[in-house]
Amino acid sequence: MKTDLAVVGGGLAALTAARAIQRSDREVVLVWPGLSSLYFLYATIDVLGYADAGAAEPVDDPGAAVAGLIKDQPSHPYARAGRPALEGGTKMLLEWLREAGLVWEGTLARNVLLPTATGTPKPSCLVPASMAAGDLRRADPIVLCGFHGYQDFAPELAAANLRRSWRTGNQVSAIRIAAPGFDADRLFTSIDLARSFEDRGFRAEVANRMRRQISGDGVRVGLPAVLGLTRAEEVYADFETALGYPVFEIPTVPPSVAALRLFDRLRKHLQETGVELFWNAPAHAATVTEGRCTRILLKSAGREQPIEARAYVLALEDWVDGALRAGVHLVRDPFFGRVIAEHAVPSQRTAESIFGVQPYAQLGYPVTDRLQPADETGRPLADNVFVAGGAIAGYDPSGTKSRGGMAIATGYRAAMEAMAAA
Amino acid sequence: MITEDFEPVTDTVEEQAPVEACTKCTACNTVCPVARNTEIFRGPKLLGPESERFRIPQEPSVVAGLDLCSGCKLCEVTCPSQVSIQTYIRRAQNKGARERGRTLRDFLLGHTRLLGTFGSLTAPLANLGNRNPLLRWFMERFVGIHRKRPLPRYQFLTFERWHRRHPRPARARRKVAYFYGCWVNYNERRLGEMVVAILERNGIEVVVPRQQCCGIPAVVNSNTDLARKYGVQNVRLLTPLAGEMDIVASSTSCGLMLKHDYSHLLDIPGAEPLGARTYDICEYLWMLHEAKELDLDFQQVPMRVLYHAPCHLKSHGIGYPAMRLLRLVPGVQVEEVDEGCCGISGTFGVKVEKYDLSMKIGSRLFAAVKAAGSDAVLADCETCRMQVEHGAGASSAHPVEILARAYGYR
Numbered sequence: 136m137k138t139d140l141a142v143v144g145g146g147l148a149a150l151t152a153a154r155a156i157q158r159s160d161r162e163v164v165l166v167w168p169g170l171s172s173l174y175f176l177y178a179t180i181d182v183l184g185y186a187d188a189g190a191a192e193p194v195d196d197p198g199a200a201v202a203g204l205i206k207d208q209p210s211h212p213y214a215r216a217g218r219p220a221l222e223g224g225t226k227m228l229l230e231w232l233r234e235a236g237l238v239w240e241g242t243l244a245r246n247v248l249l250p251t252a253t254g255t256p257k258p259s260c261l262v263p264a265s266m267a268a269g270d271l272r273r274a275d276p277i278v279l280c281g282f283h284g285y286q287d288f289a290p291e292l293a294a295a296n297l298r299r300s301w302r303t304g305n306q307v308s309a310i311r312i313a314a315p316g317f318d319a320d321r322l323f324t325s326i327d328l329a330r331s332f333e334d335r336g337f338r339a340e341v342a343n344r345m346r347r348q349i350s351g352d353g354v355r356v357g358l359p360a361v362l363g364l365t366r367a368e369e370v371y372a373d374f375e376t377a378l379g380y381p382v383f384e385i386p387t388v389p390p391s392v393a394a395l396r397l398f399d400r401l402r403k404h405l406q407e408t409g410v411e412l413f414w415n416a417p418a419h420a421a422t423v424t425e426g427r428c429t430r431i432l433l434k435s436a437g438r439e440q441p442i443e444a445r446a447y448v449l450a451l452e453d454w455v456d457g458a459l460r461a462g463v464h465l466v467r468d469p470f471f472g473r474v475i476a477e478h479a480v481p482s483q484r485t486a487e488s489i490f491g492v493q494p495y496a497q498l499g500y501p502v503t504d505r506l507q508p509a510d511e512t513g514r515p516l517a518d519n520v521f522v523a524g525g526a527i528a529g530y531d532p533s534g535t536k537s538r539g540g541m542a543i544a545t546g547y548r549a550a551m552e553a554m555a556a557a
Numbered sequence: 558m559i560t561e562d563f564e565p566v567t568d569t570v571e572e573q574a575p576v577e578a579c580t581k582c583t584a585c586n587t588v589c590p591v592a593r594n595t596e597i598f599r600g601p602k603l604l605g606p607e608s609e610r611f612r613i614p615q616e617p618s619v620v621a622g623l624d625l626c627s628g629c630k631l632c633e634v635t636c637p638s639q640v641s642i643q644t645y646i647r648r649a650q651n652k653g654a655r656e657r658g659r660t661l662r663d664f665l666l667g668h669t670r671l672l673g674t675f676g677s678l679t680a681p682l683a684n685l686g687n688r689n690p691l692l693r694w695f696m697e698r699f700v701g702i703h704r705k706r707p708l709p710r711y712q713f714l715t716f717e718r719w720h721r722r723h724p725r726p727a728r729a730r731r732k733v734a735y736f737y738g739c740w741v742n743y744n745e746r747r748l749g750e751m752v753v754a755i756l757e758r759n760g761i762e763v764v765v766p767r768q769q770c771c772g773i774p775a776v777v778n779s780n781t782d783l784a785r786k787y788g789v790q791n792v793r794l795l796t797p798l799a800g801e802m803d804i805v806a807s808s809t810s811c812g813l814m815l816k817h818d819y820s821h822l823l824d825i826p827g828a829e830p831l832g833a834r835t836y837d838i839c840e841y842l843w844m845l846h847e848a849k850e851l852d853l854d855f856q857q858v859p860m861r862v863l864y865h866a867p868c869h870l871k872s873h874g875i876g877y878p879a880m881r882l883l884r885l886v887p888g889v890q891v892e893e894v895d896e897g898c899c900g901i902s903g904t905f906g907v908k909v910e911k912y913d914l915s916m917k918i919g920s921r922l923f924a925a926v927k928a929a930g931s932d933a934v935l936a937d938c939e940t941c942r943m944q945v946e947h948g949a950g951a952s953s954a955h956p957v958e959i960l961a962r963a964y965g966y967r
């Protein structure tokens with residue numbers, strides 16, 4: 136199939152790039168290998184949480200911290216994308232979230248500190264409004280509420296961890312209720328709860344049962360992010376009113392309802408505004424002639440199909456969606472087939488501790504100043520191909536809590552470059 | 558680096574992914590239309606790759622819950638690791654049915670050609686019977702077909718017989734073979750006639766080879782054995798043609814069987830060449846357009862239509878060729894309704910114990926269709942069209958019908 140521009144990937148970088156191109160009234164197709172990390176991990180958009188993967192203190196002002204990082208490390212992907220791309224991309228994204236019906240808050244000037252499901256404070260930049268009241272920089276006491284039989288959120292564990300790590304030493308308590316209709320011996324997920332929360336009667340009964348266990352004035356109530364699936368804004372507002380306390384959601388492990396809402400809305404909005412999606416089509420194998428990529432191949436049912444575009448944005452996120460292919464010793468990229476890293480043993484890619492600084496997280500495409508994938512000498516592998524998101528080498532998206540900001544900045548910049556090159 | 562000496566580094570995703578490729582990310586469970594609408598279904602992750610680890614060929618198959626999988630394949634479409642979730646589910650289900658026997662209903666629903674032959678021979682009677690409340694009560698009670706589900710109308714003149722009498726075009730620049738499938742043959746001959754008219758208008762002679770049911774109804778009715786038998790026959794009948802011409806299918810699921818499931822799900826040897834030459838009709842017409850061979854001399858078709866992308870079309874991995882074609886036709890206003898699975902999934906929503914669930918799955922789509930209002934809802938898949946008509950009270954059509962009209966067909 137022939138098209139003006141093609142974006143490969145399904146994560147935030149790919150969606151940002153596709154949106155930026157579409158807003159300029161250019162033709163763009165979005166090619167998906169399957170769902171990306173956006174679907175599992177993103178509940179918030181983190182621009183820069185920690186200055187480096189080993190830092191102990193979270194960043195307060197991510198915009199300023201990124202500016203500093205750009206000055207100190209000119210080869211960091213943030214520096215390659217540039218500050219205008221982060222600012223332009225963030226502005227576009229916030230407008231887009233509003234247009235797609237999602238209520239989010241935040242600015243580049245400030246991080247909020249939100250509790251995770253295990254009770255760790257995590258710095259985030261842009262967050263759903265339904266999580267904002269969880270900011271640990273505020274002092275009011277917290278009641279965490281779980282559901283009997285729901286295994287992805289243990290309020291007692293989260294509360295104990297928060298009491299340890301939340302330095303202002305404020306009150307955190309834990310309660311559990313039985314969700315109406317959910318027997319504790321039944322296996323259920325956040326999706327089941329979220330679906331039930333769309334029912335008004337269920338919400339009212341949950342609020343009743345919770346209110347009976349909550350005591351104290353001025354408390355705020357945290358519960359796992361299960362407040363509605365497709366009508367979350369309405370469910371949240373209604374539930375908060377019914378409960379009578381400020382409420383905040385805490386993102387859970389997959390299936391993460393918070394991530395699902397973000398992804399589904401943005402995808403749907405793109406489709407409704409005319410971006411064509413190629414589902415179930417892992418892309419690979421770029422054909423490069425005289426320094427330009429003439430096509431990439433999709434693994435469609437029955438055969439490989441070429442996509443011929445004038446320019447391409449490769450925005451695969453990470454190992455999960457196939458941005459890189461690892462054999463026993465070699466790590467290759469799927470488009471140019473180049474060796475990206477070589478290891479004597481695979482364990483060289485990982486740190487002993489799962490919480491350590493992971494060498495594999497840094498692997499990816501070396502890029503030029505315009506985000507083109509580069510060879511050893513720094514020359515572009517193809518003039519009209521641009522990389523965005525987690526597949527760029529030289530940063531650790533999880534360790535520095537910068538996955539979202541990097542996706543926005545590089546996705547936006549790659550889109551601009553691709554449009555200029557097409 | 559000894560391993561590189563005897564084994565080149567291969568893409569882990571390239572081949573059919575092994576059960577270990579499942580990273581437990583749960584994406585499949587979150588998109589599964591059945592899991593989203595009922596709590597009694599454990600979801601594709603558990604019934605597919607996770608249970609697969611415990612399935613031992615020598616031991617009886619555990620089939621509990623497998624029948625709740627509707628076979629829409631959205632789990633495979635969204636799996637980032639390309640795990641063959643459906644293959645695990647369908648094979649386990651088939652093994653269970655082999656051990657315990659199949660119900661009369663599953664036998665009937667899997668034998669579409671048998672039903673079609675009987676239905677078309679007795680067409681007026683069969684259609685009357687399918688609308689008779691007493692008979693439908695009887696069918697619900699003793700066969701397990703929900704009485705509220707409208708059944709497709711049969712027609713006496715089959716597409717096969719129509720085409721035998723259809724005059725060949727005098728000149729043609731190329732030939733294409735048409736896999737019309739049971740639906741066009743027994744229920745909607747007009748669609749087949751339109752496909753032929755459109756292709757002939759573009760200077761293409763339509764060859765209608767002998768063919769068997771593609772096998773998808775058998776696959777989703779616990780009978781991959783039967784589907785495989787059909788598949789082997791089709792591979793034998795159609796492969797010689799695939800050397801000379803492309804094959805087009807106007808039914809999304811038939812096309813997917815030929816393209817992909819014969820070689821992957823059913824392991825039919827030598828099915829790849831046939832799959833590689835098979836195209837969805839809209840995919841094929843768009844290729845003609847890109848090759849500047851599509852006649853663009855269209856008449857105005859002043860219609861506001863909604864397009865619903867069938868789940869199995871997503872499985873093709875070809876984007877939305879119907880939408881692209883529709884945008885070529887002057888006067889047509891086309892919008893996509895993106896509300897996911899319609900719920901019927903072939904024969905799933907026909908069954909007495911699945912009907913309500915099927916309507917619940919489709920309720921989002923029905924509401925959106927009603928709210929948007931349109932002259933017709935277009936969908937490439939025939940059972941999606943049945944479901945939209947039933948659930949949203951909208952009229953429906955295959956996208957090629959718009960093209961046929963633009964060419965002045967009747």
